[in-house]
Amino acid sequence: MLDFVIESVIKVVVVFAVLMLFVAYTTWIERKVLGRIQVRHGPNRVGPFGLLQPIADGLKGFFKEDIIPSNTDRLLYALAPALSIIPALLVVAVIPFGDQFTLFGRTITMRITDINVGLLYILGLAGLGEYGVMLGGWASNNRYGLLGSLRTAAQMISYELALGITLISVIMVSGSLSLVEIVEAQAGLWNVFKPILWVPFILYIICGLAEINRTPFDMPEAESELACGFNIEYSSMKFAMFFMAEYAHAISLAALITCLFLGGWNLPFVATPGFLKLPVFLAKVFALVFFFVWERGTFPRLRYDQIMRFGWKVLMPIALANIVVVGLYYTVIA
């Protein structure tokens, strides 16, 4: 038991540190790739290729004045950034990023834990993540902030619904809520290549992007109309934490898509040698992160009424129909 706890603590600390590093460097990837898309260089002054930029940004965040506007709700105002980053960091707990390896005669699994309700746990955390944004906008006592947080809340719950319905078809095929079992069931044939499952794959990417508030669904921040939205009154590290939460969400969304549809650590069609599993998983995650940046550089922002209409009137019916079609296929035809 003590062994188990010590092993868990070490794993948690290592995964946490690596996740923080990925979060920092996802901002670098985003700025660099967006720069190239817009025919400019992106950050290139701090360190070689601007590689030290995320660290400089973090340090700068700590040493800037932490302004607490006088008519805010002080407690909620201070808590909101923490409330938004904690669920974002907790998602990694159930994501399997590799199989297992042996170190000093101990078999170590490459995941923090495996619970049999993994997907429900992730959906629950997605719901909790909204509190940080909502309370942040509310506590700021600012019209833009309140409007931003209301929009966010309505948008996130609408797409969370479509997301939840989409996931059902994946669970129907996998027969499990545990991410490890879902990944293991995809050895040889990824979910996305199974009949019909490319539909939920596309739906999941769209809903996921709306859920983590990325362009083309970045309503909560809509710089040009809401002057930054819910985080308008935030400064210093509190401001930075909202963005860390956002990038942590982007990474965990990429990891989830990898686990649910792209076979996790499995290579397509062939057996994967043990030492390749972690690199294969990370390659997929970063390919998806690159995709998120790419689409940000490509699509304009939707209007708010378009977003809500699309979520409720287009995605919902497709997601519901998808369950029926998958059900028909796997009971009647297969």
Add this chain to the structure above:
Amino acid sequence: MLQNYIPILILFLLAAGFGLGVVVISMFLGPRRPDPSKLSTYECGMEVEPGARQRFDVKYYLVFMAFLVFDVEVVFMYPWAVRFQKLGLFGFVEMLIFLLILLVGYVYIWRKGVLEWE
């Protein structure tokens, strides 16, 4: 079984420590030179008289209600989805009936104009 949740607890402690720690540290590390205009609400420079917390569109409220109803119904489908392949055709037809009832509510809120944002 319950032991699988211990690592989640450890991660939670670490994440909560990080989140709250950074909030506290940033309060002390930066400079602190407040003045009235810096501490005022960041809007257009005018005094914000009644505060921001005024009435807002009832649309949001309706969407939250619709979400609550549908999300609860969706949660019912998760256990079914896990057992789907073992339940076979019978279970599938039962879920179709459930979906049909869900659809009635969906068509109702659509016709009532809850989903209109113009």
